[in-house]
Amino acid sequence: MHKPKIQVDTSNVVIDVRKISKSFGDLHILQEVDLQLYNGENLVVLGRSGTGKSVLIKLISGLLKPDAGEIQVLGQHVNQLNESELRELRLKIGFSFQNSALYDSMTVRENLEFPLIRNKRNLTRAEINREVEDVLDGVGMLSSINQMPSELSGGQRKRIGIARTLILRPEIMMYDEPTAGLDPITCLDINGLINEVQERYQTSSIIITHDLACAKTVGDRIVMLLDSKFERQGTFEQIFNSEDERVKAFYDYNFIL
Amino acid sequence: MIKKIKSILIEFAHIHRYLMKFFRELVTPPYEFKEIIRQCFEIGWKSLPLISMTGFIVGFVFTKQSRPSLEEFGATSWLPSLISIAIVRSLAPLVTALIAAGKIGSQIGAELSSMKVTEQIDAMEVSGTNPFKYLVVSRVIATTIGIPILCFYVSGIGLLGGYLSIRIHDQMSFLSFFTQVFEAIGYIDLSAMILRAVVFGFTIGAVSCYAGFNSSKGTEGVGKAANSAVVTSMFLVFLEEIIIVQFLAIFN
Structure with a gap:
């Protein structure tokens, strides 16, 4: 699968992370990390499990607070916003969770309606239905509209999770391990969907993964988290054309060379 | 020892912060009326079969057990007054609260903690919904409203159980039983019942939501949250x- 050519506007930084540090007790997860996400790009954050990749996107979306450093999203300082300002900003950020985080007491339709009804209170019933059906059709899941999340497969849940974030038309998407726990064919489908979302909704995205096939398929740029810092960044080929043992070990493991 | 004292003090600080946040969110718009009504239905309507059975048994057994003592003094005619005061003042709120702590408390604790484990609470947060207001405030309001209503219902069912228990031995009409019942209870008894039910309802809601919302991650956390919701609620009641x-x- 080839990634469509997307024009990345490197003069327009949508997420700017400066010298972020985060620890949990004595465990230093991130240390003085810098990261920029440009308008329209798919940025893949690669790293081993437990290196703080998910923590990073939770810091960006304000779900966690950093110990030090500064985060700007769409020009706003995340750590200086009050709760209601943060909630406003989050409407511009779509967050696709590792386990999809679908509301399991609601049907697929209700899962998608939930953020829409609560954030766009002036929509009519017909408009809500149209929005939900449009987005579900876009991720190829319209036929599952009345199903419960428990009736769906892992790949279908991922698609619904992505659809639920897209319903608010976010400017930025964050994918936390989008292909984790899926079979290779479904992984390809999800990778294709991530590229489609970038193209159709003109989003800038951060994709957290340790799946190199996913990184290669969806990433315009890749950064690699090693020892609590981003030590390498560039295209897939630039990253893995390296003599660094830690990078080579990662590559060797993924492709079992 | 110092570590233990420190962790208890930290827990108290968390509870204080939780309660402050609850009262702040309670008075700040937007209000979650739809969710409150839905929760009232979940809490009240779905507990009715269990509450009905328990209330009836308590009224029936209490009357049965009280009869021999009154019989010794030839005072069985006082049974309606005795059971009405006992049920309305204390038994109905206590029985309702204990059943609610077991059924509703464990349900809320397990539901919220499993939502936390599966990141559904985070998903609400990032999609522009205030999960504390939507999940916690609505449930606490629902238990604070729902348990007093259930309590009135349990009183009625308990008195009915008491009447049937009397009817087995004596020829007492339904009307004369309830006349004696209402003569015995006054405004202060009803106020005492409402006060108890409101306090118990708030406690069960607040404790269960606290246990669920602040549970540790992992499936073990779900079990612990449900258990802590029930045990702490009952103890506090x-x-x-x-x-x-x-x-x-x-x-x-």
Whole structure:
């Protein structure tokens, strides 16, 4: 699968992370990390499990607070916003969770309606239905509209999770391990969907993964988290054309060379 | 030892922050009326079969057990007054609260903690919804409203059980039983019942939501949250019962 050519506007930084540090007790997860996400790009954050990749996107979306450093999203300082300002900003950020985080007491339709009804209170019933059906059709899941999340497969849940974030038309998407726990064919489908979302909704995205096939398929740029810092960044080929043992070990493991 | 004291103090600080946040969110718009009504239905309507059975048994057994003592003094005609005061003042709120702590408390604790484990609470947060207001405030309001209503219902069912228990031995009409019942209870008894039910309802809601919303991650956390919701709620209900009894003694 080839990634469509997307024009990345490197003069327009949508997420700017400066010298972020985060620890949990004595465990230093991130240390003085810098990261920029440009308008329209798919940025893949690669790293081993437990290196703080998910923590990073939770810091960006304000779900966690950093110990030090500064985060700007769409020009706003995340750590200086009050709760209601943060909630406003989050409407511009779509967050696709590792386990999809679908509301399991609601049907697929209700899962998608939930953020829409609560954030766009002036929509009519017909408009809500149209929005939900449009987005579900876009991720190829319209036929599952009345199903419960428990009736769906892992790949279908991922698609619904992505659809639920897209319903608010976010400017930025964050994918936390989008292909984790899926079979290779479904992984390809999800990778294709991530590229489609970038193209159709003109989003800038951060994709957290340790799946190199996913990184290669969806990433315009890749950064690699090693020892609590981003030590390498560039295209897939630039990253893995390296003599660094830690990078080579990662590559060797993924492709079992 | 110092570590233990420190962790207890930290827990108290968390509870204080939780309660402050609850009262702040309670008075700040937007209000979650739809969710409150839905939760009232979940809490009230779905507990009816269990509550009905328990209320009936308590009224029936209490009357049955009280009869021999009154019979010794030839005072069985006082049974309706005795059971009405006992049920309305204390038994109905206590039984409702204990059943609710077991059924509703465990349900809320397990539901919220499993939502936390599966990141559904985070998903709400990032999609522009205030999960504390939507999940916690609505449930606490629902239990604070729902348990007093259930309590009135349990009183009625308990008195019915009492009447049937009397009817087995004596020829007493339904009308004369309830006339005696309403003659025996006054405004202060009803107020005592409402006070107890409101306090118990708030306690069960607040404790269960706290246990669920602040549970540790992992499936073990779900079990612990449900268990802690029930045990802590029941313990606090008994503690509050003692305090309320002492407080109401002033008015008697």
